[in-house]
Amino acid sequence: MKKISIKDVAKKAGVSISTVSRVLTNSAPVSEELREKVIQAVQELGYSPSSIARSLRNGATKTIGFILPDITNPFFANIVRGAEDYLRQHGYTLIFGSSDQDKNEENHILEALLSKHIDGLLFTGSGDSNPKLLRKIEQGLKVVFLDRIIRGVNSSYVIVDNKRGISLLVDHLLDDGHKSFLFINGDKNTFSAKQRYEAFLQRMKSGKYKYEHHFTSFSYEAGYKFASQLSNPVEFDAILCGNDLIAFGVIDALEDRGIRVPEQVSVTGFDDIPFSRHYKPALTTVRQPMYEMGQKACELLLKMIKEQLMTTEGIILEPELVVRESTKRRI
């Protein structure tokens, strides 16, 4: 691909390269006459300035990185979409990488992003704190943690109030006469799973309900497997799940075992991915504003970049209880 540079434009327009630069960036006044010539030349040549060279010169790439577990998971895909839209609107580009929660892959991606000189990073990583990342933060890398926080790090974040979400859910279940609860949670080392666990525990202990809690993994398969191996699934009135995917797996496994949801047992999810409303039975769950999370995180990140401040800010979004058909009132 033959590249056309600012020089070509300058030559064609019969002006100097600085003039071209000036009209393109509007950084200084240029006579109407020359401006027109330049614009003309730009169009004819189909020239677009190299942001590579610009980046090198300006020290900013207008690019944001996003490390997340898996783009294939609708929860993250929707967050990404929010981020993407916000960023493009503000002249930024997004590069992301799926880590599958793998520590090595995480570092690998981080390395790649860093070498691309990203201006900032959105991070949804595995639970354990990542030394390489911490170091970069200390060196001044702007990072916003999304959905998950790494403990011991003073950094900005955007999450939803997981505890409140669980609280809302348990309240509703209690109101509907449920008396015993099983919580099939997600990955143990994950911030959100931990938060949800704590909230659950707290609520359970405050009454004297029968309950049980298990960490598994945030996937359909994990839910299906766990529910398949349950010795007596109907010993609980309600099964809470770490996220919607787990809930789908659980419901399917139960039905395969001839247990009807919600008739025999209520099942709930967390996230409210777009699909949950179409599931049969439509899932009672806690809605996280995914698109908004992506937007807010970027808004925060760009602010940090622009103002070059070391200060840190946390945004906690409100979850919303969504009652549908996978739960029902117990007598």
Place this chain on the structure above:
Amino acid sequence: MKKISIKDVAKKAGVSISTVSRVLTNSAPVSEELREKVIQAVQELGYSPSSIARSLRNGATKTIGFILPDITNPFFANIVRGAEDYLRQHGYTLIFGSSDQDKNEENHILEALLSKHIDGLLFTGSGDSNPKLLRKIEQGLKVVFLDRIIRGVNSSYVIVDNKRGISLLVDHLLDDGHKSFLFINGDKNTFSAKQRYEAFLQRMKSGKYKYEHHFTSFSYEAGYKFASQLSNPVEFDAILCGNDLIAFGVIDALEDRGIRVPEQVSVTGFDDIPFSRHYKPALTTVRQPMYEMGQKACELLLKMIKEQLMTTEGIILEPELVVRESTKRRI
């Protein structure tokens, strides 16, 4: 963020920058002694070379762009994942943009990607040929069209054999005794929708079946809406849908109208997104190897980039019929 450059490394190691460059790129022999010093310095400084500067120098960014309709659609998310994995494995980075099939947005994203000096482009665009893109292709931009082809362009592509997919489906339905067919297709201006339409028409005309065909849009909502407005849904034995999302919408709408699937009417999808197997009823559909499509497209693209050949290659992947519970044998 204080940046450390090759100069800092050179100074710390007490060598020239060229030596540092040489050990980093392995481009020329360096004495063991100096090599060690350099490596030492690199580690202590936590230095990683700026791919920005490298790109400017080498003229290659090791970055691939991907313009697609919507990352939130599982079909594309899975393709992206395939591409992402392949590219990272080969030292490339992926930048994508969701266009919502909007022509303007498409151009907007293209502009952004181009200015980032991508080495190649994966493109799943709206149906109409895009003049700006065509021009860039002529100028030497390497492009692989994915899932959709723009007519009149001689370029590489990776698609599945849509016609064969429909053929497989219709054969199966015929085998199962279906005699009348309604096809609720996706976006009219889309390559895949057109192909599927043609295949459908061809098969229908070859027998003397009762049939009808309509273009709508590749979404749940479109399916739901269309099926809701159908005057007499059960006048057909089978309803074929342009993709799985449409099928979900159709099934839900039918059930809301008290029509049972597949008892009263069979419904089929296209794509086999991960969710389709968990739908109730589990969807009979045509599987597209999404992950593989992403991989193959990148493989092809990198080949084109590496060999700098103007030749063009098309890969047509085989679809696979997946029979599940949304269809049943008619008497």
Place this chain on the structure above:
DNA sequence: CTGTTAGCGCCTTCAG
């Protein structure tokens, strides 16, 4: 208002 020039970080001749 316009043109010339230095230099962003790196790789690659070209000398030594």
Place this chain on the structure above:
DNA sequence: CTGAAGGCGCTAACAG
């Protein structure tokens, strides 16, 4: 084997 120097495309002083 090693160092010095040019230049990728661009912007921001610096002169005029």
